Amino acid sequence: xxxxxxxxxxxxxxxxxxxxxxxxxxxxxxxxxxxxxxxxxxxxxxxxxxxxxxxxxxxxxxxxxxxxxxxxxxxxxxxxxxxxxxxxxxxxxxxxxxxxxxxxxxxxxx
Amino acid sequence: xxxxxxxxxxxxxxxxxxxxxxxxxxxxxxxxxxxxxxxxxxxxxxxxxxxxxxxxxxxxxxxxxxxxxxxxxxxxxxxxxxxxxxxxxxxxxxxxxxxxxxxxxxxxxxxxxx
Numbered sequence: 214x215x216x217x218x219x220x221x222x223x224x225x226x227x228x229x230x231x232x233x234x235x236x237x238x239x240x241x242x243x244x245x246x247x248x249x250x251x252x253x254x255x256x257x258x259x260x261x262x263x264x265x266x267x268x269x270x271x272x273x274x275x276x277x278x279x280x281x282x283x284x285x286x287x288x289x290x291x292x293x294x295x296x297x298x299x300x301x302x303x304x305x306x307x308x309x310x311x312x313x314x315x316x317x318x319x320x321x322x323x
Numbered sequence: 324x325x326x327x328x329x330x331x332x333x334x335x336x337x338x339x340x341x342x343x344x345x346x347x348x349x350x351x352x353x354x355x356x357x358x359x360x361x362x363x364x365x366x367x368x369x370x371x372x373x374x375x376x377x378x379x380x381x382x383x384x385x386x387x388x389x390x391x392x393x394x395x396x397x398x399x400x401x402x403x404x405x406x407x408x409x410x411x412x413x414x415x416x417x418x419x420x421x422x423x424x425x426x427x428x429x430x431x432x433x434x435x436x437x
Contacts, residue, residue: 254431255429301366305424310371311368
């Protein structure tokens with residue numbers, strides 16, 4: 214069974230600050246997705262990374278896939294209240310089912 | 324928007340009653356999934372489908388059954404609801420040719436079993 218650990222579990226910061234959240238595993242994944250989920254809604258896909266070392270940017274969000282494809286990070290620059298939500302990572306490995314982390318709950322304080 | 328709707332969005336039921344949740348997609352995707360989301364457990368796979376009438380179990384399938392008689396509809400049934408099945412249920416589809424590729428989620432059904 215593949216496990217994904219996300220850290221921190223909870224993060225509360227002031228608007229305008231930078232932050233990084235992490236998604237770690239001992240397993241190798243063929244791809245990894247990041248989602249953001251707001252209360253009462255389903256997870257919304259932010260990005261998929263597939264190549265070791267890959268970096269993708271989505272406005273103020275920067276996603277990196279580890280060289281060994283076992284971990285990933287999400288960095289947010291100049292956080293805004295609209296970034297508030299639950300951030301989930303999910304890894305896919307060959308014929309293994311998609312494995313989800315338990316998430317990082319991010320609160321941006323205006 | 325992956326064209327996924329779920330119904331009902333909210334439901335309250337009593338222990339021992341059957342409950343059916345519906346997932347409907349409009350884009351002819353082959354692969355569909357049912358997950359439940361609970362605090363401390365994240366998203367856990369209940370059942371999935373790889374085509375009409377082709378389904379398989381996920382990691383938490385006990386007490387649940389599914390049916391897929393049409394490409395666009397994937398039904399999740401709780402045969403006899405229990406309080407432990409109180410949860411938020413999400414349907415998802417894979418928008419790729421891979422069974423375990425990137426998934427897109429519906430808005431969820433919040434189920435309370437009293």
